[in-house]
Amino acid sequence: xxxxxxxxxxxxxxxxxxxxxxxxxxxxxxxxxxxxxxxxxxxxxxxxxxxxxxxxxxxxxxxxxxxxxxxxxxxxxxxxxxxxxxxxxxxxxxxxxxxxxxxxxxxxxxxxxxxxxxxxxxxxxxxxxxxxxxxxxxxxxxxxxxxxxxxxxxxxxxxxxxxxxxxxxxxxxxxxxxxxxxxxxxxxxxxxxxxxxxxxxxxxxxxxxxxxxxxxxxxxxxxxxxxxxxxxxxxxxxxxxxxxxxxxxxxxxxxxxxxxxxxxxxxxxxxxxxxxxxxxxxxxxxxxxxxxxxxxxx
Numbered sequence: 001x002x003x004x005x006x007x008x009x010x011x012x013x014x015x016x017x018x019x020x021x022x023x024x025x026x027x028x029x030x031x032x033x034x035x036x037x038x039x040x041x042x043x044x045x046x047x048x049x050x051x052x053x054x055x056x057x058x059x060x061x062x063x064x065x066x067x068x069x070x071x072x073x074x075x076x077x078x079x080x081x082x083x084x085x086x087x088x089x090x091x092x093x094x095x096x097x098x099x100x101x102x103x104x105x106x107x108x109x110x111x112x113x114x115x116x117x118x119x120x121x122x123x124x125x126x127x128x129x130x131x132x133x134x135x136x137x138x139x140x141x142x143x144x145x146x147x148x149x150x151x152x153x154x155x156x157x158x159x160x161x162x163x164x165x166x167x168x169x170x171x172x173x174x175x176x177x178x179x180x181x182x183x184x185x186x187x188x189x190x191x192x193x194x195x196x197x198x199x200x201x202x203x204x205x206x207x208x209x210x211x212x213x214x215x216x217x218x219x220x221x222x223x224x225x226x227x228x229x230x231x232x233x234x235x236x237x238x239x240x241x242x243x244x245x246x247x248x249x250x251x252x253x254x255x256x257x258x259x260x261x262x263x264x265x266x267x268x269x270x271x272x273x274x275x276x277x278x279x280x281x282x283x284x285x286x287x288x289x290x291x292x293x294x295x296x297x298x
Contacts (some may be wrong), residue, residue, distance in 0.1 A: 004028045004180040007075045007095070009061070011036040014082035015045050017169035023026025023051060028176060031073040034059050036084050039263070062088045071095065077179060080134060081172060085136050096180055099134045101141070102172040104164045106148060107132060108189035111139035116160045118199045119151065120224035123216065126150050127160060129167045131175035133186070139197065142186040145175045153249075158227035209235045211261035211297055215249060215275040222247040235261070235297040240289035242297065244282055251277040261297040273297060 008019065008030050022028050039057075046057035054073075060066055067090055070078075077097040080087070092099045105115040106128025119127045122175040122223060126148045133141035178184050207225055209218060222233040222244055232243045241255050246292050250272070258274040259263065265272030270283030271291060282297075289295075 001027050001180065004077065004176060005031050005075045006176070007032050007034070007070055007073060007078045008081070009012070009034045009078065009083040009085075010044060010081040011039050011041050011084070012082050012112065013165055014102075014168055015041075016047075018081050019044070019047055019173045021169050021173040022176065022233070023047070025173075031075050032056055032070065034061070034083070037233075046110075047190065052286070053115065059085070061091055067091055067094060074123055075233060077176075081168070086138075087136075089136060089154045092134055092136075100144065100175065100179075101132060101134050101139070102168045102175075103130050103132065103139050104128075104168060105130060105199075107139055107143060108193050110199055110200040111173075111196060113201035115199060116157055117202055118267050120155070120157060120160070120220050123220050124151055127164075129164065129171050131171055132189075140189060142188055143192075144178065144184055144186065145171055146187075147171055156223040156226040161227060166258070176260070203232075207231050207234050209233050209244070209297070211273070212276050213260075215253065215280045216276045218275050218280055219247050221251050237263075237287065237289035237291055237295050237297055240287060242285055242287035242289055242291075244285045246284040248281040248283065250279055250281055259296065263291060263293055263295040263297070266293060 004027060006028065008034065020031060028098050033048050033191060034056045035044055037058060044252050045055055072093050075095045077095050078099040080099065080101040089098055105111060107130040116127065128146055128148045129143045130146045135141040147167065149167060209221060211218065216234050225231060225233045226245050232245050235242050235244065248275060255277045260274055262274045263273050264279060267281055270281055272279050273282050
């Protein structure tokens with residue numbers, strides 16, 4: 001089998017497992033690694049040193065100087081995995097097999113950013129991972145491979161991340177093997193849906209809970225932000241911050257009109273809080289607020 005030579009534009013945990021699969025295959029050769037310019041990821045740097053791979057920092061990937069530099073490696077394919085610069089036509093078309101990306105979204109739906117947060121917020125029952133050709137749009141190129149993974153009520157952002165890190169690595173590797181074998185069947189995203197949709201980046205301030213939503217929506221929102229080491233869902237009580245890791249749905253909780261965000265009961269592990277329609281149990285939280293029945297989360 002002809003060796004496949006790739007240039008790897010990558011960063012962070014998404015890219016590590018994929019690299020390990022790629023480097024273990026003697027028929028695939030990584031010619032260089034380009035990290036994000038603001039990278040704090042030393043793992044890829046360590047991989048480059050261990051395997052003697054050129055590590056290119058400070059890249060401006062759409063400049064003629066960079067094009068000349070990477071063209072000299074004679075790559076068959078460029079691969080993007082959690083990279084943050086936009087590829088323009090010139091660099092996309094330098095290698096004969098073009099440039100591909102692995103995206104943790106079920107394209108043409110869930111293009112864009114922070115997809116694993118958004119699928120939980122939207123109460124999806126599955127999420128997708130897609131390997132696709134890069135064009136000058138954002139996650140709009142033809143699909144090479146796509147797989148879906150189930151979501152249950154036990155899932156959080158953290159648990160989906162674990163699945164996605166493994167799933168992206170495997171799907172990207174499988175796509176590379178199809179390309180190496182000349183066995184790719186391209187699917188236009190418009191053949192799946194004429195429009196699809198894009199999700200914007202979540203930023204500071206987007207972690208505030210809106211209690212004037214259904215119990216189900218509040219439950220989904222809190223778990224969509226839960227991951228150890230990341231920002232949790234937040235509210236306030238008496239002008240004091242409350243960070244909430246978990247909210248539980250209450251089976252059989254009746255729907256009634258009340259004050260959304262008001263604390264209406266106590267449990268062994270937390271508080272019962274009114275939502276737009278019913279109530280939820282808030283537990284596993286941190287705060288200096290003096291919470292009591294009648295308090296209001298805002």
